[in-house]
Amino acid sequence: MTRVVVAPDSFKGTVSAADAAAALAAGWRAVRPRDELVLRPMADGGEGTLDAFATTVPGARRMPVRVRGPVGAQPDTVETHGVLLPDGTGVVELAATSGITLLDRLQPLDAHTAGFGDAIAAALDHGVSRLLLGLGGSASTDGGVGALAVLGARFAGASGRPIGLGNRGLRALHRVDLSPLRPVPPGGAVILGDVTNPLLGPSGAAAVFGPQKGADAATVTVLEENLARLVRRMPSSVRPLAAVPGAGAAGGAGFGLLAWGATMGGGAAVVADAIGLPEAIRGASLVITGEGRFDGQSAAGKAPTEVAALARQAGVRTALVAGAVTAEPRGFAASVALVDLAGSSAVAMTEPRRWLEAAGAQLARSVDLPG
Structure with missing residues (x-):
């Protein structure tokens, strides 16, 4: 046949x-x-990654989770889910938690990845052995700071108070403390993405993807300056990660996840193998x-x-x-x-x-x- x-x-x-x-x-x-x-x-890590796993991997289970939306500080505004694979691997998709399709109006300076962090934290609370983190379809350009803050990192202004969410908050960033971050799962965390852009520069997150998220030329400049400030305030061991291919994925969420300890993986290749x-x-x-x-x-x-x-x-x-x-x-x-x-x-x-x-x-x- x-x-x-x-x-x-x-x-x-x-x-x-x-x-x-x-x-x-x-x-x-x-x-x-x-x-x-x-x-x-x-799927390649963007929209549809969760569905690809849930509908194709025998024994995969959707795990409901409630997270804050892409804009604002209040949690419990987006009903979404992750996927738990039979081997204990958890799959979390940024598009389903902090994605651009969840916004009625684009807000390039204020959109953030805190909801993505909520979903990652829920997977860690469940005790997953490994994480697959789908990047793509993001609404924000916050360098992954929203997600890292949920996972325990501290981003403070000169007064010592936490900065606001979104790229706009990075303008006041004075001190970064990554030591309180929750550890990655025992089997690690793999970033699923299909872009190779660095965080900064003419092929970086702000310049290439900012306009897709509603940023005009002047706003792209602000986004870039604030991301550059984030890199300068990061520990010296983390700063070189800004140049890693894929660090600019999902508005710089790739950079934030690398700083957490995740590793880059070709999105489509990892998905193909898993299904x-x-x-x-x-x-x-x-x-x-x-x-x-x-x-x-x-x-x-x-x-x-x-x-x-x-x-x-x-x-x-x-x-x-x-x-x-x-x-x-x-x-x-x-x-x-x-x-x-x-x-x-x-x-x-x-x-x-x-x-x-x-x-x-x-x-x-x-x-x-x-x-």
């Missing part, structure tokens, strides 16, 4: 990875009903992957590129489905853009499942497979 593995990332803002996989599979089955379809929804994707691909006739937009950044650790690399290692062809394809899809046996099927991006985004089904059917008709 012909076996096809369906492993897309989420189509950001329109459909989850699990729903995208189901729609692609439905379209494929309409044309080739006898094929065996194996669904492995993917058993390499094993699923072995012996398959085709792998279908995809994401909302396939562009020049997709080669830098994004889920479709990781899926294609695993398939290539196994000698299996890969097909790509994306909302839009704006870069040459090298290495793929076939590719389909939803905007081409629907006629426009607006139509494609209005009914993403319909056009994903259409894409699955088109691939089933066009890719030459046995049976």
Whole structure:
């Protein structure tokens, strides 16, 4: 029997990875009903990471948690969850706790990561043996200070009082004490992310991602200055971490987590291994992957590129489905853009499942497979 593995990332803002996989599979089955379809929804550490683990790893459990939202100091404003894997690993996703989609109005100077810290603390309280920390989709540029403060670090102004949450609070930062931080779990904490940006500079968190979070040119300058102040006030052993690739992820949350003791891991690669994707691909006739937009950044650790690399290692062809394809899809046996099927991006985004089904059917008709 012909076996096809369906492993897309989420189509950001329109459909989850699990729903995208189901729609692609439905379209494929309409044309080739006898094929065996194996669904492995993917993620790279951003939005949809929790769902990828929860729906794919046997025995994974969603763990409800209540955290403070991305803006303001009051807790208990966001009902969300983490995921507990059978081996005792906890998975926490920044997008689900301190994400940009949780805001009605972008607030680049005041958004923070304290809710992310609340979720990490809840996982530690539960006694997880290891943590996987999904970064992506953040609303803030606070260098991870909000999360670190929840975990015990002290960030004080000249008066000795705690600074305010968000990037704006960093302007008053005078003293940092990381010694009260809760320890990472026995098995460590791994950062799942798909960006390699440092914390500071023209390719840093403020310059590259600040505008996506509502910052104009003047505000980007403020964000950068405040992050630089954070680095200067950090212990000398921590300051070099600002230059580590990925330190600028999620508004500098990568830097904060590195300062805590977490390690960098390629988001898509870690997720693929955890959900058993390499094993699923072995012996398959085709792998279908995809994401909302396939562009020049997709080669830098994004889920479709990781899926294609695993398939290539196994000698299996890969097909790509994306909302839009704006870069040459090298290495793929076939590719389909939803905007081409629907006629426009607006139509494609209005009914993403319909056009994903259409894409699955088109691939089933066009890719030459046995049976």
